[in-house]
Amino acid sequence: MSAALTDRLKQWVADEAGDLPLPGGGFTDTRWLSLAALGREDTVLGRLAEAHADALAIVAELNGPTPKRGQIWGVWAAEPPSPVLEAAQGTNGWKLTGVKPWCSGANVCTNALVTARVGDRSRLFAVDLTQDWCRPIANTWHAVGMSRSDSGTVRFDGARAVPVGEVGAYVERPGFWHGAIGVAAVWFGSACAVADTLHTAVRSGSDAHARAHLGSVAAALGAASSSLTTAAAEIDLDPTDSEGRGRTRARIVRAIVESASTTTIDRVGRALGAAPLCANGEHARRVADLTVFLRQSHAERDLAALGEDIAKEENPW
Incomplete structure (x- = not known):
């Protein structure tokens, strides 16, 4: 951008x-x-x-977390058959692992609402993108039109996440x-x-x-x-x-x-x-x-x- x-x-x-x-x-x-x-x-x-x-x-x-002043949020909810982003709950809360394509504003957004798979269903999570376990993957956005939207792929390596709504609530x-x-x-x-x-x-x-x-x-x-x-x-x-x-x-x-x-x-x-x-x-x-x-x-x-x-x-x- x-x-x-x-x-x-x-x-x-x-x-x-x-x-x-x-x-x-x-x-x-x-x-x-x-x-x-x-x-x-x-x-x-x-x-x-x-x-x-x-x-x-x-x-x-x-009733998700209230965005703070200065934060720029994205909504990354594309779910092609592959790759798949998965969410798992552990003793320290929810974490996301995998890659997510079509992440508009990948390098400018500070936070995002991200869908991930929980079993065979989708759930929405709020993610702080400034943590070390989230990073855009270089050279994954080759568009001419909308090139400045920076809608490439983001990798999540056990990134901390907060559920927003119940399973399926985002689309329902x-x-x-x-x-x-x-x-x-x-x-x-x-x-x-x-x-x-x-x-x-x-x-x-x-x-x-x-x-x-x-x-x-x-x-x-x-x-x-x-x-x-x-x-x-x-x-x-x-x-x-x-x-x-x-x-x-x-x-x-x-x-x-x-x-x-x-x-x-x-x-x-x-x-x-x-x-x-x-x-x-x-x-x-x-x-x-x-x-x-x-x-x-x-x-x-x-x-x-x-x-x-x-x-x-x-x-x-």
Whole structure:
């Protein structure tokens, strides 16, 4: 990560993160607008800030340890078939052993919420990353887009850890799906910044084709914005997800925002050609970053899961 990005993240964590409303507290739209603004400023900044904000929401929901001022938290919950991070309880408490991939902010985070296997199930733990038994593994993050997110692999050699919630609580809590939409808010903000390049070009004078592309982008981003606003209002009305709509809602909103973001990247490129991708470093980096970040979605797998849920409903529309 660059020094400038690290300093900006630290500044936001110190001065603004604590004031961010929690999901379902009555101001969820404000929360997502703030995350979108960070994504619009810088995709990687938005991604790391959203993880810190999500960590604060998780420990509040599951009564985890209270983060201290100056700490930067990550949420490292990817669980591919291998490698596996395991947790074991001994006389001196819980310890984590193994490696964890996809650890965004591996070298800048001071603390993280980390999932690990306890037997055949997953449990969430809070880990102080400054202890000697946690260390990022060099040369495990080779991305071009999102390169500054530093999302490499971290090794745990008997690292001390504190359980957060019971086994399975991380994914079973209502806030899991509320948090999934927070990621989409950052996608949306970043896509708006990509669209800014086309908007500026059309205002400076472009042909009808560019104006048509801008119109399509405006429609797509408008739909994404509306879906976020509607979802925020629904979550504030039912923060504990008593109606059981959280998973379906999150999958719908993420699909809408992903589609809008993909449309934006495609339309801006078709309207303006290669010039901004080759001559405008900020725009080129943002397109590369957002393209990779969107793949946090599982594409057709997520759509298939959404379709399975919708098929069970009598009147889904």
